[in-house]
Amino acid sequence: MTPDSNPHHGREFTAAWSEHMPGSMTHPGPRQNTWGTPAGANHAVADASVPIAEVLDTLWRARGVHTNPATGAPGTIPQRAIPSAGACYPVQVHLLCGTGCDVPPGIHAYNAEDSTTHRRTAAAPAMAGAILVFSVLPQRTAARYHHRALPLLLADTAYALLGVSRHAASRGLKSRWLTADPATLAAVARLPDYAAWQGRWPDTAPELALTALAVGAGDELPSLAQWGMAAAGPAGRPQPCPQRQPRTVASVEHWAAGPGLRHPEHAYDLTPGAVLGTVELLRRRSLPIHSPISNLAHPVRRVPWGVWRRLLGAFPLPAPAGCDVVVLGQEDIAKRGLHLECAGQEWVHSLDGILLLRTRAAPDEAAMWWAAGAAAHLLYSSLATGREHTFRPVAGWTGTRDGFITLHALGFRAQRSEGNTHVGQ
Incomplete structure (x- = not known):
């Protein structure tokens, strides 16, 4: 397949904050690769100490579909416990x-469409626990957001990784965010590099491996080095799907070859923090998009900055130099004309408040991992502590304001008596 072209080739990541508007939507490609026959119930391991497939099922299994906000009829976007920009997933x-x-030793691909696992290879080192390698299908996000896609891929991955760690903690599991680059992750997961994917497995959807999380029941968690010694090239080729038009995105190929995607700087223990059980997690829905609500009819419940600061204090990833967080109330959002800074999204004026995660420097991958990770930590921590607010991640930020560039944001609104039906992410 011919890779997509991109007018910002060579400065792919920072181009996302330009005021250039994305073009028309292109073909998004497959929703996922299909890896063959899913593991049957007879392959499940009873009384597993590390029920990692159950953790993924809680996070990704569709619980119905969102209502189409324009028609009120059921739509096609699945409701899931984790958010995704534009529901691209x-x-x-x-x-x-x-x-x-709770699945046999080996490397398994998880299919979020039907919440099944597919064992790609039975080869595994003698070790306990699991490593989750998070990859992305860049074509899905790039089809909609074009040059703004790269930070969104990191943000979606951060929400997924933090969601797994917080829910795993509710099951008594420990987790560690591992340091790695895409080439290392692809090797240990026995996947082709993104650039080589179509050459090795033509007519399948190229995946870019972005990060990894070790999960286990004991103090000693598995390492990438243990799996690296067992790696022997790509294994378990997915089924070709040329009708879904899978393709390599040129800007992503160039980006993946650079040094910015080796992250984090060193491994971080994600075990401490709020414990997010199944009931709390399944309550998560992004707040609805609608016109501003009168404060006379629904007074704003202000959240003191100290509450956010305490929650942020438990996030282990330190803020890079020049990065900070600021919270704006409804009046500040209106006075600032905030929609002009986020691609004209006027619905932000319906928020009770918004947390802006910002940088004084040029945006880079480390800053974006921190911003999205901190926002995900705030969202999941608030869910776990029962705070009566709904949230919505906000992307599409452009330009500079007061010397800062907004990397990512988390809008919030108090739950109100008229019913807060959730649509969107």
């Missing part, structure tokens, strides 16, 4: 399972 998960998991 590019994040894929490959499970590198040792002993003690």
Whole structure:
């Protein structure tokens, strides 16, 4: 397949903050790769100490569909416990399972469409626990957002990774965010590099491996080095789907070859923090998009900055130099004309408040991982502590304001008596 062209080739990441509007939507490609026959119930491991497939099922299994806000009829976008920009859901998960998991040892691909696992290879080192390799299908997000896609891929992955760690903690599991680059992650997960994917597995959807999380029941968690010694090239080719027009995105290929995607700087323990159970997690729906609500009819419940600061204090990833967080109330949003800074999204004026995660420097991958990770941490921590607010991640930020560039944002609104039906992300 011929890779997509991109007018911002060579400065792919920072181009996302330009005021250039994305073009018309192109073909998004497959929703996921199809890896063959899913594992049957007889392959499940009873009383597993690391029920990692159950964790993924809670996070990704569709719980119905969102209502079309224009017609009120059921739509086609699945309701899931984790958010995704534009409901593109590019994040894929490959499970590198040792002993003690609720699927047999080996490398498994997780299919979010029907919440099934597919064992790609039975080869596995002698170790307990699992490593989750998070990859993305860049074509899905790039089809809609074009040059703004790259930061969104990191943000979607951050929400997925933090969601797994917080829900795993509710099941007594420990987790660690592992340091790696795309080439290393692809090798240990026995996937082709993004640039080589179509050459190795033509007519399948190229995946870019972005990050990894170790999960286990004991103090000693698995490492990428253990799996690297067992790696022997790509395994378990997915089924071709030329009718879905899978393709490589040129800007992503160039971006993946650069140094910016090796992250985090060192491994971080994600075990401490709020414990997010199944009931709390399944309550998560992004707040609805609608016109501003009168404060006379529904007074704003202000959240003191100290509350957000305490929640942020538990996020282990330190803010890069020049980065900070600021919270704006409804009046500040209106006075600032905030919609002009986020691609004209006028619905932000319906928020009770918004947290802006910003940088004084040129945006880079490390800053974006921190911003999206911190926002995900705030969202999941608020869910776990029962705060009566709904949230919506806000992307599409452009330009500079007061010397800062907004990397990512988290809008919030108090739950109100008229009913808060949730649509969108």
